[in-house]
Amino acid sequence: MKTEGFDTHEGDRDLVRRMLAGEEDAFRHFFEGHFPGLYRFALARLGHDADAAEEVAQSALCKVVRKLHTYRGEASLFTWVCTFCRWEISAWHAQRGRRGVTVELVEESAEVRGALESLSALGMGGPRERLLRQEVADLVRLTLDQLPSRYGDALEWKYVEGLSVKEIAVRLGVGPKAAESLLTRARQAFRDAFATLSPNLEGVQA
Amino acid sequence: MNEHEERSVDLGGPPTVDSDPVAQLVRLAGARPPVPAERAARVQERVQAAWSAGVADRQRARWTRWGVGLAAAAALALVAGLTWQRAERVVPPPAPVASVERVSGAATITGADGIAQPLGPGALVVLGAAVATGGDGRLALRLPGGPSLRLDVGTQLRFVAPAALALERGAVYVDSQGGPSLVVDTPWGKVEERGTQFEVRVATAGVRVRVREGEVELAGPRRAWQAAAGAELTLAADGRLSRRPVALHGEAWDWVQEIAPSYRLEGRPLGDFLGWVGRETGWRVAWADPARAAGAAEVVLHGSVEGLPPDQALAAVLPTCGLASRRDGDTVVVFDSR
Numbered sequence: 001m002k003t004e005g006f007d008t009h010e011g012d013r014d015l016v017r018r019m020l021a022g023e024e025d026a027f028r029h030f031f032e033g034h035f036p037g038l039y040r041f042a043l044a045r046l047g048h049d050a051d052a053a054e055e056v057a058q059s060a061l062c063k064v065v066r067k068l069h070t071y072r073g074e075a076s077l078f079t080w081v082c083t084f085c086r087w088e089i090s091a092w093h094a095q096r097g098r099r100g101v102t103v104e105l106v107e108e109s110a111e112v113r114g115a116l117e118s119l120s121a122l123g124m125g126g127p128r129e130r131l132l133r134q135e136v137a138d139l140v141r142l143t144l145d146q147l148p149s150r151y152g153d154a155l156e157w158k159y160v161e162g163l164s165v166k167e168i169a170v171r172l173g174v175g176p177k178a179a180e181s182l183l184t185r186a187r188q189a190f191r192d193a194f195a196t197l198s199p200n201l202e203g204v205q206a
Numbered sequence: 207m208n209e210h211e212e213r214s215v216d217l218g219g220p221p222t223v224d225s226d227p228v229a230q231l232v233r234l235a236g237a238r239p240p241v242p243a244e245r246a247a248r249v250q251e252r253v254q255a256a257w258s259a260g261v262a263d264r265q266r267a268r269w270t271r272w273g274v275g276l277a278a279a280a281a282l283a284l285v286a287g288l289t290w291q292r293a294e295r296v297v298p299p300p301a302p303v304a305s306v307e308r309v310s311g312a313a314t315i316t317g318a319d320g321i322a323q324p325l326g327p328g329a330l331v332v333l334g335a336a337v338a339t340g341g342d343g344r345l346a347l348r349l350p351g352g353p354s355l356r357l358d359v360g361t362q363l364r365f366v367a368p369a370a371l372a373l374e375r376g377a378v379y380v381d382s383q384g385g386p387s388l389v390v391d392t393p394w395g396k397v398e399e400r401g402t403q404f405e406v407r408v409a410t411a412g413v414r415v416r417v418r419e420g421e422v423e424l425a426g427p428r429r430a431w432q433a434a435a436g437a438e439l440t441l442a443a444d445g446r447l448s449r450r451p452v453a454l455h456g457e458a459w460d461w462v463q464e465i466a467p468s469y470r471l472e473g474r475p476l477g478d479f480l481g482w483v484g485r486e487t488g489w490r491v492a493w494a495d496p497a498r499a500a501g502a503a504e505v506v507l508h509g510s511v512e513g514l515p516p517d518q519a520l521a522a523v524l525p526t527c528g529l530a531s532r533r534d535g536d537t538v539v540v541f542d543s544r
Binding site: 019020021022023024027031035036039040050054057058061062065066068069133136137138140141144145152155156158159160161187190191194 | 226228229231232233234235236237238239240241242245246248249250252253254256257258260261264306309324326327328329
């Protein structure tokens, strides 16, 4: 599970220390907290080929757990894990004689700003518009995966499932005020992370 | 296969108008698709095997360094003791006698403080500590010099000396692998081995010993009995002994395979791998063409069979060498498939 020590990564460092000590619980927290996001990270870069994403995410995680002792906490654990995954994705393409992803992701595009701004003007659109929506959606999911898990979940519950603050509070096991406060922090964390992933995006300025 | 084609996100529909851009974006993306459970389980099993192997490697390296340090410390202590005999006696910490190689389910160690701690891969077992497995737990330990000790479900034991353990309940399997002999003491008798593989299981009614390779001696209060490979001895609480044959492979030994430490395939010769398969399964591994056996040492394997039991590892590796196998009674015959 990604922790809320978002800035210092102290929670990530502690998790890694416990994994290095052989704590099974720590491994389970690590896997359950990171695999789904990593799988989606790979899926978006492998043309939504589920088998390839599984293969690549597994290969990346196997390397990560062998190199855990080199983690210094300079980036979040998920970001660090993603660097292994990027390498595996490149290797996957190289092995198959392909020249990298054919779908350029928004986070790597210089045209993102204009693209996002134009989203509201898009109707059903043609293939290019659908692709653009897909890319932005992938980036949003990546951002949610980068957040502490309670933040990502709370934002989804609020805006996708349409739960009230009271209902979110029940799911989180906290009071309504604490849930409201967490949602505020989650929105801010989302804006920060999204801006980091796509620095040219101004569509999410508060 | 692409189950994500069925995602619920309607990326083609008009975006929801919302004053909060975060809300707008999150709605646009929709719920993050969950990872199919069978994919997650598959990956978790493989990654956990890699993690466990890494933890065990680091622990072994630390243990080796510690051993060297302990030897040096012991030499210094001897010198110090000789030159300053009135020095206050220092109680040394309990010596490690084994390291955990693999855990399945619940397993704990209880030290002198009486507090049970969960055991994980790479943990050290010290002299005198009680090691126990739960109703769903199995454990593989590695002893200095190479012997493998495996604990079945519901087992409790305590190392009483570096190569001697008291089995209080449940069952252990010992594969000495040419290392030092291990003595297993039970309430009903003591089992001593001579370069072998065997299982000892205790119950309230007595102790049962099954020998898979080599020879063991079962010593009761009044006399001792020998047993060779393929023999099963049962010493009842009233001192009566019964003896019967036991198969060298099959169901009786399944639990041993289930907790077998993974084989490190990368860079190892094929002959070594086949030897491991034979040792773990109890099968005799033979070549259809005996002339090929000599060449097996020159075939170097690459990749990983981490997490695979020996029979599945064999099925995975042979095709990569252009080989296949068939069962012929107690023997697995390896032949050229090309």
